[in-house]
Amino acid sequence: MTIVCPTPVAAIDRVQLGHGSGGKMSAALLRERFLPAFRNDILAQLGDAAIIDVAGQSLAISTDTFVVQPLEFPGGNIGSLAVHGTVNDLGMMGADPRWLSAGFVLEEGLPLEVLDRVVHAMAAAAQEAGVLLVTGDTKVVERGKADGIFINTTGVGVRYADFAPAPPRAQPGDAVIVSGLIGQHGIAIMSAREGLTFESEVMSDSAALTPLVRALRQRVGDGVHTLRDPTRGGLASALNEIAVAAGVGIMLEETMVPVPAPVSAACEMLGFDPLYVANEGVLVAFIAESCADDAVKALRAHPLGRAATQIGRCVREHPGLVALHTGVGGTRVVDMLPGDQLPRIC
Amino acid sequence: MKYLSEYRDPAVARALVTEIKRSATRRWVLMEVCGGQTHTIVKQGLDELLNEAVEMVHGPGCPVCVTPLEQIDKALALASRPDVIFTSFGDMLRVPGSECDLLAVRARGGAVKIVYSPLDALELARKHPDKQVVFFAVGFETTAPANAMAVWRAKQLGVKNFSVLVSHVTVPPAMMALLESPDNRVQGFLAAGHVCTIMGWTEYEPIAAKYKVPIVVTGFEPLDILEGMLLAVRQLEEGRHEVENQYVRSVRRDGNQPAQDLVSQVFELVDRSWRGIGPIPRSGLGVRAEFAEFDAERKFAVDGIRTAEPTICRAGDVLRGVLKPFDCPAFGTLCTPEHPLGAPMVSSEGACAAYYNYGRFRNGAPV
Amino acid sequence: MCLGIPGRIVEIHDTQGLPMGVVDFGGVRREVCLAYVKDEIQPGDYAIVHVGFAISKVDEAEAKRTFEVLREMSQLDELKWMEGLAT
Numbered sequence: 001m002t003i004v005c006p007t008p009v010a011a012i013d014r015v016q017l018g019h020g021s022g023g024k025m026s027a028a029l030l031r032e033r034f035l036p037a038f039r040n041d042i043l044a045q046l047g048d049a050a051i052i053d054v055a056g057q058s059l060a061i062s063t064d065t066f067v068v069q070p071l072e073f074p075g076g077n078i079g080s081l082a083v084h085g086t087v088n089d090l091g092m093m094g095a096d097p098r099w100l101s102a103g104f105v106l107e108e109g110l111p112l113e114v115l116d117r118v119v120h121a122m123a124a125a126a127q128e129a130g131v132l133l134v135t136g137d138t139k140v141v142e143r144g145k146a147d148g149i150f151i152n153t154t155g156v157g158v159r160y161a162d163f164a165p166a167p168p169r170a171q172p173g174d175a176v177i178v179s180g181l182i183g184q185h186g187i188a189i190m191s192a193r194e195g196l197t198f199e200s201e202v203m204s205d206s207a208a209l210t211p212l213v214r215a216l217r218q219r220v221g222d223g224v225h226t227l228r229d230p231t232r233g234g235l236a237s238a239l240n241e242i243a244v245a246a247g248v249g250i251m252l253e254e255t256m257v258p259v260p261a262p263v264s265a266a267c268e269m270l271g272f273d274p275l276y277v278a279n280e281g282v283l284v285a286f287i288a289e290s291c292a293d294d295a296v297k298a299l300r301a302h303p304l305g306r307a308a309t310q311i312g313r314c315v316r317e318h319p320g321l322v323a324l325h326t327g328v329g330g331t332r333v334v335d336m337l338p339g340d341q342l343p344r345i346c
Numbered sequence: 347m348k349y350l351s352e353y354r355d356p357a358v359a360r361a362l363v364t365e366i367k368r369s370a371t372r373r374w375v376l377m378e379v380c381g382g383q384t385h386t387i388v389k390q391g392l393d394e395l396l397n398e399a400v401e402m403v404h405g406p407g408c409p410v411c412v413t414p415l416e417q418i419d420k421a422l423a424l425a426s427r428p429d430v431i432f433t434s435f436g437d438m439l440r441v442p443g444s445e446c447d448l449l450a451v452r453a454r455g456g457a458v459k460i461v462y463s464p465l466d467a468l469e470l471a472r473k474h475p476d477k478q479v480v481f482f483a484v485g486f487e488t489t490a491p492a493n494a495m496a497v498w499r500a501k502q503l504g505v506k507n508f509s510v511l512v513s514h515v516t517v518p519p520a521m522m523a524l525l526e527s528p529d530n531r532v533q534g535f536l537a538a539g540h541v542c543t544i545m546g547w548t549e550y551e552p553i554a555a556k557y558k559v560p561i562v563v564t565g566f567e568p569l570d571i572l573e574g575m576l577l578a579v580r581q582l583e584e585g586r587h588e589v590e591n592q593y594v595r596s597v598r599r600d601g602n603q604p605a606q607d608l609v610s611q612v613f614e615l616v617d618r619s620w621r622g623i624g625p626i627p628r629s630g631l632g633v634r635a636e637f638a639e640f641d642a643e644r645k646f647a648v649d650g651i652r653t654a655e656p657t658i659c660r661a662g663d664v665l666r667g668v669l670k671p672f673d674c675p676a677f678g679t680l681c682t683p684e685h686p687l688g689a690p691m692v693s694s695e696g697a698c699a700a701y702y703n704y705g706r707f708r709n710g711a712p713v
Numbered sequence: 714m715c716l717g718i719p720g721r722i723v724e725i726h727d728t729q730g731l732p733m734g735v736v737d738f739g740g741v742r743r744e745v746c747l748a749y750v751k752d753e754i755q756p757g758d759y760a761i762v763h764v765g766f767a768i769s770k771v772d773e774a775e776a777k778r779t780f781e782v783l784r785e786m787s788q789l790d791e792l793k794w795m796e797g798l799a800t
Contacts, residue, residue, distance in 0.1 A: 016453045199742040265739030328359035328568045330391015347739035349719035361787035463765025488715035492766045540715030543769045595776035596769045605749045
């Protein structure tokens with residue numbers, strides 16, 4: 001039978017915003033356009049950071065570019081985000097972050113006092129995270145070409161011999177544990193966007209997760225199989241990536257996922273699913289079953305991890321797929337979104 | 347959240363599921379009209395829980411899915427104009443037209459903005475007097491009062507650079523078209539609770555009587571849907587075919603009169619083509635002559651755009667409830683949310699997308 | 714097709730002749746047009762809000778009554794459900 005349809009498949013010949021949202025389009029862009037050009041074993045790992053060996057010392061390198069709008073939002077600004085993001089990518093590979101570089105693209109016309117606030121926030125975040133900003137670069141582009149400020153940070157961290165969490169290491173039986181309340185960063189950003197503005201007390205959770213990583217390393221050690229910070233695309237996207245990388249299934253319990261009431265309320269209003277909303281101060285950990293309780297205790301001992309809780313487990317069934325037991329007793333698949341989550345009226 | 351969370355109580359849900367299963371002496375075929383209801387059913391796995399007692403068939407209750415190709419093409423033409431800021435609800439942005447979608451137009455430099463409310467679009471027009479702001483007025487009867495108010499207010503305030511591209515549809519004609527269809531299997535309906543909040547339920551009484559189908563006006567939370575299904579099943583078991591109201595906290599028999607009044611002032615009933623179904627007479631709303639200056643079709647002369655729908659398209663069968671998404675040969679293979687062939691796969695409310703995203707877990711194993 | 718959620722009217726005002734209000738949705742607040750419910754509501758009442766417009770006042774008495782009926786049913790059924798689990 002031939003399917004004839006009023007809608008031919010739209011040929012995408014240009015970059016779209018969805019390519020940057022951390023969902024399926026982003027993954028496709030990476031797979032189809034970037035990876036074929038830069039083939040090597042280190043890149044092929046596709047972890048949050050690359051692991052390299054320099055004279056017997058294992059190091060992690062990670063890079064991230066920050067283009068957030070608005071530049072300043074409840075709970076932070078693009079500067080603090082730029083430090084936390086890269087510091088956390090290093091942490092997710094088990095490394096202690098030590099040094100950062102920062103590249104700035106500034107838009108002509110940006111008020112210098114905004115730049116000052118961004119730079120001061122970066123400095124404060126770096127100091128708190130125990131990292132040194134050791135080199136940088138600045139460029140200025142014409143008005144209209146850079147949305148205020150774009151920042152790229154690249155970080156280097158030092159790894160420990162016996163601590164090597166990585167996405168492919170997740171295995172059936174592992175506890176899936178989240179370190180805190182989810183959905184805060186994405187909603188804080190949304191509340192300040194033109195056309196959607198609403199008042200809420202939600203602040204971005206942007207923070208360096210280094211102390212939590214350290215706590216897990218010291219308490220659980222090699223029982224920590226995988227760590228990931230669920231940023232763009234939210235918890236759902238991060239879990240999908242790990243399920244595919246490790247070839248495991250994941251089963252979540254809806255009632256265990258900790259969503260704070262204001263995030264829940266904002267999501268109801270916009271028609272968003274909190275599982276897909278970005279976080280900048282939360283990690284998800286895949287921990288060997290026998291160490292799960294210790295892991296939760298270790299996280300809860302730190303202010304950033306007070307709300308840590310197990311939300312599910314890895315299973316042998318449906319490898320590569322994330323599923324959820326719903327509050328009312330049904331089951332559903334938690335898929336990766338194609339692109340950005342769109343506010344809906346339906 | 348008050349008046350929301352209580353309607354997700356798992357204990358009550360289990361009780362309702364048990365009661366529905368106990369009441370049904372045979373498997374009944376029910377249709378929920380509204381995309382928001384489809385979303386809850388599939389997201390919560392309700393149809394899977396009740397599979398033995400009820401077959402849920404998903405109706406054309408997604409204005410995004412049923413917006414005719416022609417209107418999308420007009421939207422794309424308007425959004426591509428350099429003097430236009432095209433505003434829309436978020437869910438319309440990925441619906442494909444003949445060549446591309448609004449997101450692609452934005453990628454090519456068109457000014458396309460998501461707004462939460464039509465009044466936000468009007469506000470944008472006031473802030474940017476040098477641009478033409480067009481708002482994509484899509485929706486069922488629920489959204490018509492909001493869109494009507496934006497137009498009425500624009501006239502009242504003398505805003506000259508605001509207009510609406512209308513693609514409104516109304517539910518009762520579509521229900522009747524479905525019931526008239528020779529391959530109709532639906533025995534009872536869950537009517538859309540927010541459509542009825544505006545319109546009341548008087549229009550459904552003659553439908554229930556003529557076609558002898560129970561129609562239960564139902565809300566959107568899991569307990570609402572389950573209670574609505576229970577009431578429908580009970581009617582079917584008892585051989586009754588009445589209009590009943592489950593969504594008592596929001597719906598009254600006569601609906602919202604001020605809202606209906608403003609809608610009749612600004613809009614009039616017109617013939618409308620439903621994507622995948624075809625033309626249904628007097629099933630849509632168009633802008634009245636008195637407000638012609640706010641009708642984007644007349645203002646920008648895009649009413650000449652004609653797009654032919656091919657006669658064969660499975661999307662129509664899905665929208666009419668004749669075909670289940672996963673029975674379609676293209677489902678999940680040729681047609682996925684990233685490369686949708688038809689509207690029900692694009693819209694997050696569409697039956698196909700709902701099934702792809704949520705419902706691939708049948709009988710405990712993913713499809 | 715109609716994402717409408719309940720919110721509590723916090724404050725009512727008039728914007729150039731249009732009745733508007735601030736509505737609280739479980740901690741999130743937004744400006745909402747109250748033109749379609751203006752004769753029925755006052756601060757403290759709940760309304761269903763769709764795309765920035767209040768479309769109905771939540772009938773709290775009806776809501777309470779229905780919910781009590783449902784709860785009662787669930788308590789009777791809870792026993793049966795637990796029995797079912799035990800087998």
